[in-house]
Amino acid sequence: MNDVQEELLSYGVNSSNIRKIAKQLRIFFLWLLFSCVSDVFIYFCLFHKTSSALTIWLALSSFFILSFFIFNTYVTYQYKIKKFKYINTLFQVFCLILGSLLGLGIYILNLEISLMPNTVAPFYSFLLSGFLLSFPSMMAMNFLNQRFSYFLAFYIPAVTPIFSVPLLFPTNTNEIYSTIFIIWFLLLFFCAYVSHKIYIRAENLNTKNKFLFKQSQERLEESQYLQQQLKSEISKTQAMKDELQMHNHLLEQTVKERIYDFKQINDRLENHQANLSFAHETAGIHSWVWNIEKRTFEIANSKSDVEFRQLNLKPNSINDYIHPDDIANYKTLLIQHLKGKSGRFEAIYRIKHDDQWCWVQDIGKVVSKNSKNKPLRMVGIQRNIQKEKTDQEKLKLAANVLDQVAEGVFVLDNNLCYLEVNPYFEKLLNYKEEEVIGRHLFDITINNNPKIQQEYTLITQELIRDGEYESEIQVDFTSGKKVILWVHINAIYDEKNKVANYVGIITDLTDRKKQEQRLSYLEHYDILTDLPNRFYFKQQLHNYLTHYSDSFKSFAVLRINIDRFKLFNEFTSHKDGDELLKQVANRLRLSCTHASLIAYLNNDDFAVIYNLSSCNIDIHQQTQKLLEDFKQLFEINGQEQIITISIGAAIYPEHGLQLDSLNGHAESALNEAKRLGGNTVYFYSNKKTAIHNQEVNLENELRKAIKNKELAVHYQPKICIRTNRIYGFEALIRWLHPIHGYISPDIFIPLAEETSLISDIGLFVLHETCKQIQEWQGLGFDHFRVSINIVAQQIYRGELVDEIDYALQKYNISGDMLELELTESTLFDKSEDVNILLQQLKERHISISLDDFGTGYSSLAYLTSYPFDILKIDKAFISKIGQEKDEAIVNAIIAMGNAIGITLVAEGVETREQMLFLEKHGCYILQGFYFSKALSSADSTKYLEQHKLITIC
Incomplete structure (x- = not known):
C-alpha cells in the first residue's frame, strides 16, 4: 500500500503534520463513541430492556476510546514528537483495537437478538448492525483517509463479523439484507480507497507547486539582473541614435538637391511621353519592345497615364497569350524575320485580353544585332482590329442567315417588285428565284376572285401608306401551293427619308393551325366518347348563365350516372367498360336530339343541358323517355347487357343562379336518385336544403x-x-x-x-x-x-x-x-x-x-x-x-x-x-x-x- 509520504510520520517528521493527523484521530474517536452509545440506546428503545453483555461491551469500548483519546492528546501536546519513534505503529494499533471492539459489538447484538424468546424480525438485526458499522465506517473514510493503513486496521476487523453473522445467527438474518450489507460495505471500501488516492494526488500537487514557486523566485532574480543590463545597452543605443540623426540630416539635404534635378528631367520625359501616347491613341496602336537577349517584352498602354508592362518570357509561355489556331502562323512569320528572310515582321492573330480573344495586327522589326548577326532587340507596334473583324463576321453572318433561316425572306423595290428571295422562300412556295424576280408582289398568287383582289388592294394601300404590314392571310399560289402565312413587310428608307426597298418575312402557319385545332379538340372533348369534356361543359354552362340570358331564360341541367358501373368493370374488364362508355355516349346522342349540350364529365358521369325557353320541351317527359331508351339491351363483347342510369335534374333559375350552385344541386339530385336504388329520375327540391339558399358554405x-x-x-x-x-x-x-x-x-x-x-x-x-x-x-x-x-x-x-x-x-x-x-x-x-x-x-x-x-x-x-x-x-x-x-x-x-x-x-x-x-x-x-x-x-x-x-x- 502506497501511503502518503511515509516519512511524514518517521522519526524526523515535523510536529505540525503529526499534530494534524492526531487531531483527525481524536475527532474520529469521539464519533465512534457517539455511534456505540446511540446504537445501545436504539436497542433499549426497540426492546425496552438492557443486556449485561451489551452494557459490558459499551463500557469496555468507551474505556478504550477515551483512553486512546487522552493518550493521543497527551502525547501530541506534552511531549516532543521525536521521543515517539513508533507513533505511526501505535496509531495503527489503536485503530485495530477499536475495529475489533466494533466487530465484537456486532456479534453481541446479533447474539442478544437470537436469544430473545419471541422471534424478532431480521430487520432489527439489520438496523442495529447497519447503524453501528456504517456510521463509524463513513467517519473513518472521512478522517483516516490520510493514512489508508489506519482505515484498513479499523475497517477489516469491524466488517469481518458481517460475513459470519448469517452462519452463526441464521434467524436474525435475511438473504436480501445480507446482500445489501455486503454491497454497501464493499462500496464504502471502494470510496475510502478513492478518497485516499485523491488525497495523495493533492499532496503531490502541493509539493510540486512549492517546487515551482521556488523556481519562479529564481527566474525573477535572473530577470531583474537582465533588466539592469538592458538599461545599460539602451543608454549606449541612445548615444548612437543621436549621432545617426545628425548624419541623416546632412543626407537629406543632399537628396533634396538630387530630387530637384530628377524632377526637371522627369517633366521633360513626361511631356515627350504624353505626345507619344496621344499619337498612339489617335492611331489606335500600342508600341512594344522585345529584348531578345534578356527574354523580356514591354508593351505600352494606350491610356493617358502611360504605363509599361513587362512580361517575363519563358519557354512555351507564348501559348498563354496567342490563340492556339494562330500560333503556328505567328511563329513561322516571326522566325522568317529573325533569320533575315523578310524585311519586317507583320502578322494578324488573336491574343487573350480580359479572358477574351481579341484580333490584333502586329508589325515589328529587329533594330539591334550582335557581332554574330544574331538579333538582340526588336521594336514594333500593335493595332486592335477587333471591330473590323466583327464587322466582317456580321456581314458573313447576315448572308448566311438569309440563306439558312427557316423563314421566307424577300426584298422588294419601291414599286413592290421582287428583287431577291432566300432559298427557304423558294422551297416554301415551290418557286425558283428566276421565276419570281421582277414580278409584282401578288402576281404569283391566284387572284381571279373579286373578293381576293379587293383584299390584296387593301394590303398594298396599307403598305404604301404606313410603310408596314403584318397579318395572317391564306394564299393560293400559281405554283399550286395553298398555305396559311404570317406576313410581315417593312419599308426601308434612304438618307432622304424616301422608301428605297421593302423587306418581308413569311412564316408557314399551316401545320401550326392544324395543331391548334387538334389541341383545342383535346382540351374541350373526350377522346373515348367524342363528347365535350367537363371543362367545356362548365364553360358552356357559364356562357348560358351570362351571355345567353335572352335565349336561355330557362334551362335544365341533367346529371346522368351509369348504375353499378364499378361492378361492371370488376366483373368484365376495363376494355369492356370503355366500350360501354362509347355506347352510352352514342345512345345519349340518339335520345337527346333536342339537347343544347351533351358532355362526358368523368368515370361514369354524363351531363345534358336542355334549353326550355327556345322550344316546347317537357323535361319530365324527356327524362322518362331517356330511361325508356336505356331499357334496350347493350351488346358488349358479344354479350347482351342490361344497363340502367340514374338522373338528377336542376332547373334554372328555380334551383340556382350560379354555375356551382346549379351544377351542385343537379349532383345532389343525382345522389338522391342513386340512394333510391338507381334507374330513376330525381328533381332537385329546395325544401330539404334551405340552408343552401342562404349561401352558407x-x-x-x-x-x-x-x-x-x-x-x-x-x-x-x-x-x-x-x-x-x-x-x-x-x-x-x-x-x-x-x-x-x-x-x-x-x-x-x-x-x-x-x-x-x-x-x-x-x-x-x-x-x-x-x-x-x-x-x-x-x-x-x-x-x-x-x-x-x-x-x-x-x-x-x-x-x-x-x-x-x-x-x-x-x-x-x-x-x-x-x-x-x-x-x-x-x-x-x-x-x-x-x-x-x-x-x-x-x-x-x-x-x-x-x-x-x-x-x-x-x-x-x-x-x-x-x-x-x-x-x-x-x-x-x-x-x-x-x-x-x-x-x-x-x-x-x-x-x-x-x-x-x-x-x-x-x-x-x-x-x-x-x-x-x-x-x-x-x-x-x-x-x-x-x-x-x-x-x-x-x-x-x-x-x-x-x-x-x-x-x-
Missing part, C-alpha cells in the same frame, strides 16, 4: 363546428319489450348552428362522407360515447350497450382499431359496453380487410350490428360471411307495417334472424300497431319515437334514473 361551417365543439351526441333508447327493460342506446350526432339553428344530419352527413370530415365526426362520437359510458358507470348503470355508427372511410383508413383501443383505455371501460353498427355499403369493398377488422373487434368483446338490413345488394351473403351479433331491420320496412307485402318481408327477416340465432333490433318504431306486430312475430328489441326520441346526455341520464332498468334482454 356548409363544408367550412362544419369544419368550424368540429373545431369549436358545436356538435353534440344524443342517445336514443332501445327497449326490450319482453322484459320491459332498457337494452341500450344508439349514439346519434346532432348539430346546433349558432346562427342557423338545428341542421339536420340528412344535410351535413352526406357532405361529411365526401370529405375526411366523416372520420373526424366518427372519432368525436366514439370519444363522447365512451366518456358518457364512464359517467353512467360511476352512477351505477353498467349493464347495457351503446351503439355507434361506423362508415366505410373509418374502416379503410386502417386506424379504427387503434382509435377504439385508445378510447377504451382512456375512459377505462370494457368493449362489452360498445356496439358498432355497419351498413351494407361499408362491406361492399375490401371484404377480406373488413373481415379481419371485425375479428379484431370481436376479440375485444365488441358487438357488431348490421344496420339498414334489406336495403343493399347482397344482404344474405353478408350474414354468412361476417360475424354479426345483431341485425337491425331498416325503418323503411317498419314504416310500412300494415301493408300485407311489406309485413311479409318483415316477418321473413325476423324468422331468418331467429333461425340463425342472431339478435334482432327494429328501428323507426312509431306506433303501437308496429310494436304489437313485431312482438307477435318474435322481434323484442325496439327503437323509435314510440318510446323516446334521441336524448341529450343529461336527459338520457334522467331517463335511466326514472326507469331504473339496468339489464339487457
Whole structure:
C-alpha cells in the first residue's frame, strides 16, 4: 500500500503534520463513541430492556476510546514528537483495537437478538448492525483517509463479523439484507480507497507547486539582473541614435538637391511621353519592345497615364497569350524575320485580353544585332482590329442567315417588285428565284376572285401608306401551293427619308393551325366518347348563365350516372367498360336530339343541358323517355347487357343562379336518385336544403363546428319489450348552428362522407360515447350497450382499431359496453380487410350490428360471411307495417334472424300497431319515437334514473 509520504510520520517528521493527523484521530474517536452509545440506546428503545453483555461491551469500548483519546492528546501536546519513534505503529494499533471492539459489538447484538424468546424480525438485526458499522465506517473514510493503513486496521476487523453473522445467527438474518450489507460495505471500501488516492494526488500537487514557486523566485532574480543590463545597452543605443540623426540630416539635404534635378528631367520625359501616347491613341496602336537577349517584352498602354508592362518570357509561355489556331502562323512569320528572310515582321492573330480573344495586327522589326548577326532587340507596334473583324463576321453572318433561316425572306423595290428571295422562300412556295424576280408582289398568287383582289388592294394601300404590314392571310399560289402565312413587310428608307426597298418575312402557319385545332379538340372533348369534356361543359354552362340570358331564360341541367358501373368493370374488364362508355355516349346522342349540350364529365358521369325557353320541351317527359331508351339491351363483347342510369335534374333559375350552385344541386339530385336504388329520375327540391339558399358554405361551417365543439351526441333508447327493460342506446350526432339553428344530419352527413370530415365526426362520437359510458358507470348503470355508427372511410383508413383501443383505455371501460353498427355499403369493398377488422373487434368483446338490413345488394351473403351479433331491420320496412307485402318481408327477416340465432333490433318504431306486430312475430328489441326520441346526455341520464332498468334482454 502506497501511503502518503511515509516519512511524514518517521522519526524526523515535523510536529505540525503529526499534530494534524492526531487531531483527525481524536475527532474520529469521539464519533465512534457517539455511534456505540446511540446504537445501545436504539436497542433499549426497540426492546425496552438492557443486556449485561451489551452494557459490558459499551463500557469496555468507551474505556478504550477515551483512553486512546487522552493518550493521543497527551502525547501530541506534552511531549516532543521525536521521543515517539513508533507513533505511526501505535496509531495503527489503536485503530485495530477499536475495529475489533466494533466487530465484537456486532456479534453481541446479533447474539442478544437470537436469544430473545419471541422471534424478532431480521430487520432489527439489520438496523442495529447497519447503524453501528456504517456510521463509524463513513467517519473513518472521512478522517483516516490520510493514512489508508489506519482505515484498513479499523475497517477489516469491524466488517469481518458481517460475513459470519448469517452462519452463526441464521434467524436474525435475511438473504436480501445480507446482500445489501455486503454491497454497501464493499462500496464504502471502494470510496475510502478513492478518497485516499485523491488525497495523495493533492499532496503531490502541493509539493510540486512549492517546487515551482521556488523556481519562479529564481527566474525573477535572473530577470531583474537582465533588466539592469538592458538599461545599460539602451543608454549606449541612445548615444548612437543621436549621432545617426545628425548624419541623416546632412543626407537629406543632399537628396533634396538630387530630387530637384530628377524632377526637371522627369517633366521633360513626361511631356515627350504624353505626345507619344496621344499619337498612339489617335492611331489606335500600342508600341512594344522585345529584348531578345534578356527574354523580356514591354508593351505600352494606350491610356493617358502611360504605363509599361513587362512580361517575363519563358519557354512555351507564348501559348498563354496567342490563340492556339494562330500560333503556328505567328511563329513561322516571326522566325522568317529573325533569320533575315523578310524585311519586317507583320502578322494578324488573336491574343487573350480580359479572358477574351481579341484580333490584333502586329508589325515589328529587329533594330539591334550582335557581332554574330544574331538579333538582340526588336521594336514594333500593335493595332486592335477587333471591330473590323466583327464587322466582317456580321456581314458573313447576315448572308448566311438569309440563306439558312427557316423563314421566307424577300426584298422588294419601291414599286413592290421582287428583287431577291432566300432559298427557304423558294422551297416554301415551290418557286425558283428566276421565276419570281421582277414580278409584282401578288402576281404569283391566284387572284381571279373579286373578293381576293379587293383584299390584296387593301394590303398594298396599307403598305404604301404606313410603310408596314403584318397579318395572317391564306394564299393560293400559281405554283399550286395553298398555305396559311404570317406576313410581315417593312419599308426601308434612304438618307432622304424616301422608301428605297421593302423587306418581308413569311412564316408557314399551316401545320401550326392544324395543331391548334387538334389541341383545342383535346382540351374541350373526350377522346373515348367524342363528347365535350367537363371543362367545356362548365364553360358552356357559364356562357348560358351570362351571355345567353335572352335565349336561355330557362334551362335544365341533367346529371346522368351509369348504375353499378364499378361492378361492371370488376366483373368484365376495363376494355369492356370503355366500350360501354362509347355506347352510352352514342345512345345519349340518339335520345337527346333536342339537347343544347351533351358532355362526358368523368368515370361514369354524363351531363345534358336542355334549353326550355327556345322550344316546347317537357323535361319530365324527356327524362322518362331517356330511361325508356336505356331499357334496350347493350351488346358488349358479344354479350347482351342490361344497363340502367340514374338522373338528377336542376332547373334554372328555380334551383340556382350560379354555375356551382346549379351544377351542385343537379349532383345532389343525382345522389338522391342513386340512394333510391338507381334507374330513376330525381328533381332537385329546395325544401330539404334551405340552408343552401342562404349561401352558407356548409363544408367550412362544419369544419368550424368540429373545431369549436358545436356538435353534440344524443342517445336514443332501445327497449326490450319482453322484459320491459332498457337494452341500450344508439349514439346519434346532432348539430346546433349558432346562427342557423338545428341542421339536420340528412344535410351535413352526406357532405361529411365526401370529405375526411366523416372520420373526424366518427372519432368525436366514439370519444363522447365512451366518456358518457364512464359517467353512467360511476352512477351505477353498467349493464347495457351503446351503439355507434361506423362508415366505410373509418374502416379503410386502417386506424379504427387503434382509435377504439385508445378510447377504451382512456375512459377505462370494457368493449362489452360498445356496439358498432355497419351498413351494407361499408362491406361492399375490401371484404377480406373488413373481415379481419371485425375479428379484431370481436376479440375485444365488441358487438357488431348490421344496420339498414334489406336495403343493399347482397344482404344474405353478408350474414354468412361476417360475424354479426345483431341485425337491425331498416325503418323503411317498419314504416310500412300494415301493408300485407311489406309485413311479409318483415316477418321473413325476423324468422331468418331467429333461425340463425342472431339478435334482432327494429328501428323507426312509431306506433303501437308496429310494436304489437313485431312482438307477435318474435322481434323484442325496439327503437323509435314510440318510446323516446334521441336524448341529450343529461336527459338520457334522467331517463335511466326514472326507469331504473339496468339489464339487457
